[in-house]
Amino acid sequence: MSLTRDDVKKVAGLARLRMTDEQMDKLLPKMNNIVGFIEQLSEVDTDNVEPLANVARSTLPLRKDEITDGECREKVLFNAPESEEGFFGVPKVVE
Amino acid sequence: MTNLTDLTIASALAGLENKDFTATELTQAHITAIENARALNAFIVETPEIALKQAAAADARYANGTNLPMDGVPIGMKDLFCTNGVQTTAASHILEGFIPQYESTVSGKLWDAGCTMLGKLNLDEFAMGSANTTSYFGNVINPWKDDSGKDLAPGGSSGGSSAAIAARLCLAATGTDTGGSIRQPAAFTGICGIKPTYGRCSRWGVVAFASSLDQAGAMARTVEDCAIMLNTICGHDPKDSTSARRDVPDFTKALDGDLKGKKIGIPKEYRVEGMPEEIEKIWQQGMEWLKDQGAEIVDVSLPHTKYALPTYYIIAPAECSSNLARYDGIRYGLRETGDDLRDLYELSRAAGFGEEVQRRIMIGTYVLSAGFYDAYYIKAQKVRRLITEDFEKAFEQCDALLTPTSPSSAFALGENEDDPIKMYLNDVFTVPTSLAGLPGMSVPAGLDAKGLPLGLQIIGKAWDEETVLNVARGIEKAANFTSKPQILGLNKAA
Numbered sequence: 001m002s003l004t005r006d007d008v009k010k011v012a013g014l015a016r017l018r019m020t021d022e023q024m025d026k027l028l029p030k031m032n033n034i035v036g037f038i039e040q041l042s043e044v045d046t047d048n049v050e051p052l053a054n055v056a057r058s059t060l061p062l063r064k065d066e067i068t069d070g071e072c073r074e075k076v077l078f079n080a081p082e083s084e085e086g087f088f089g090v091p092k093v094v095e
Numbered sequence: 096m097t098n099l100t101d102l103t104i105a106s107a108l109a110g111l112e113n114k115d116f117t118a119t120e121l122t123q124a125h126i127t128a129i130e131n132a133r134a135l136n137a138f139i140v141e142t143p144e145i146a147l148k149q150a151a152a153a154d155a156r157y158a159n160g161t162n163l164p165m166d167g168v169p170i171g172m173k174d175l176f177c178t179n180g181v182q183t184t185a186a187s188h189i190l191e192g193f194i195p196q197y198e199s200t201v202s203g204k205l206w207d208a209g210c211t212m213l214g215k216l217n218l219d220e221f222a223m224g225s226a227n228t229t230s231y232f233g234n235v236i237n238p239w240k241d242d243s244g245k246d247l248a249p250g251g252s253s254g255g256s257s258a259a260i261a262a263r264l265c266l267a268a269t270g271t272d273t274g275g276s277i278r279q280p281a282a283f284t285g286i287c288g289i290k291p292t293y294g295r296c297s298r299w300g301v302v303a304f305a306s307s308l309d310q311a312g313a314m315a316r317t318v319e320d321c322a323i324m325l326n327t328i329c330g331h332d333p334k335d336s337t338s339a340r341r342d343v344p345d346f347t348k349a350l351d352g353d354l355k356g357k358k359i360g361i362p363k364e365y366r367v368e369g370m371p372e373e374i375e376k377i378w379q380q381g382m383e384w385l386k387d388q389g390a391e392i393v394d395v396s397l398p399h400t401k402y403a404l405p406t407y408y409i410i411a412p413a414e415c416s417s418n419l420a421r422y423d424g425i426r427y428g429l430r431e432t433g434d435d436l437r438d439l440y441e442l443s444r445a446a447g448f449g450e451e452v453q454r455r456i457m458i459g460t461y462v463l464s465a466g467f468y469d470a471y472y473i474k475a476q477k478v479r480r481l482i483t484e485d486f487e488k489a490f491e492q493c494d495a496l497l498t499p500t501s502p503s504s505a506f507a508l509g510e511n512e513d514d515p516i517k518m519y520l521n522d523v524f525t526v527p528t529s530l531a532g533l534p535g536m537s538v539p540a541g542l543d544a545k546g547l548p549l550g551l552q553i554i555g556k557a558w559d560e561e562t563v564l565n566v567a568r569g570i571e572k573a574a575n576f577t578s579k580p581q582i583l584g585l586n587k588a589a
Binding site for chain 2: 003007008011012014015016017018019027030031033034035037038039040041042043044046049050051052053054055056057058060061063072075076078079080081082088090091093
């Protein structure tokens with residue numbers, strides 16, 4: 001299966017990456033090359049094989065549901081491109 | 096006078112203990128070496144003031160006998176580890192100027208053990224690459240040269256780490272390995288590098304690429320030095336739910352050099368088509384060395400090896416696209432001005448991420464998108480299980496595996512850049528270990544006809560870094576690799 005220009009455009013939208021037509025034209029053959037490469041997997045018989053999501057070899061540990069940190073607003077906002085009155089600043093979203 | 100930048104960690108610690116030199120002298124020697132070798136572009140940020148302050152504290156501890164396990168050892172920190180108050184970029188424009196307000200667990204453990212931080216080491220952007228050419232801050236140059244005189248790749252993604260250690264700019268450095276990012280650069284620069292079992296080291300505070308694969312590890316010039324560093328960086332961390340609740344052995348005790356009766360598996364599928372004869376030769380040589388030390392060589396099969404790279408190039412980009420969704424221009428990182436929120440997201444991400452990172456986000460988004468999720472992502476997870484089971488079966492017959500680390504020695508910068516798949520093939524021998532979450536180590540074994548280092552990889556059972564290190568020690572002893580790169584921090588770099 002190979003991707004079309006429209007597919008690339010749709011995926012770029014999902015990934016929130018702004019791309020020029022030129023960039024998409026350049027990317028399309030490279031993506032198709034990679035998709036062709038990963039499609040080799042269709043040869044492998046995976047009937048009755050359970051997907052393996054992680055190799056941590058342990059069950060996820062539980063801990064008490066309690067607050068373990070906080071009171072660090074300045075640190076949280078330290079790297080914000082824009083902040084005001086102790087909040088992150090964003091463009092207006094409601095008219 | 097001892098050449099302070101040519102010491103191992105072990106000999107540096109002995110010298111400091113014996114008051115042959117001070118931590119300040121040792122750190123200053125490395126700061127000078129870094130200044131002399133700036134042409135390599137190994138560091139994104141140099142932190143000499145921090146290093147000297149830490150060294151002074153180390154000297155005070157040596158003076159009153161309260162010295163720590165790695166006190167006064169100057170190291171480099173891959174710029175993927177968040178360091179409190181020091182810019183951490185993951186070599187990406189999108190994080191340029193990002194100053195973490197916390198310390199990653201692994202880097203924190205190293206400072207707590209007395210190491211001094213020389214600076215933040217260059218890498219491929221978000222650790223995505225095999226040549227260190229995707230860094231926003233420019234590529235790193237391998238200190239090794241062949242006859243062509245061309246600049247060579249130091250490997251990637253831990254290319255700043257590998258170049259700096261080989262050029263004697265630091266005694267050791269952190270690396271991270273998602274598909275070979277510690278082992279392949281180690282092989283390309285003639286140093287040692289170990290990726291421990293997934294879960295051995297905390298990932299907390301390490302900028303995430305592919306969370307089910309990412310693992311921190313140690314890079315240094317000897318196997319023993321890697322063991323010393325592993326002793327410090329391993330261990331359970333409540334802040335990383337995938338970090339293992341297991342005791343950490345003293346890895347230096349594993350280096351008894353006794354390989355008698357050890358069974359070393361040779362996976363036949365690693366004889367890939369078109370592999371240079373020299374790689375085959377060094378592999379054979381490695382088998383001979385281990386046999387001479389009493390090990391038994393057994394043939395094993397890892398039948399799904401061929402599918403490891405395509406599996407990896409579904410799972411890693413999928414996890415990357417998900418992890419990198421956090422870079423939205425709102426909370427930290429680069430922000431471009433947009434008309435509305437979506438505009439801001441799209442423009443910030445387009446301006447902040449480089450070409451390879453965008454390509455992987457695109458592939459990852461595609462394989463996770465509605466209609467393709469089962470065909471690609473779930474399929475890849477199933478094949479990942481088969482690959483993992485291959486290793487489990489092989490380890491019923493042997494204690495460790497021996498393979499080449501990489502299908503070639505260091506290549507010229509700019510080579511393999513036209514075709515992503517060609518670049519991905521660099522990791523053909525390292526990716527399967529990562530998918531199975533097993534420990535793997537590269538150790539220098541010799542030089543090829545071009546005079547460039549070649550590495551051998553030792554792969555172990557889960558949690559059995561001790562056998563990996565001990566077999567690596569066996570190779571190291573037999574190989575007696577003493578060659579040095581042409582560019583060293585001691586000389587003015589060309």
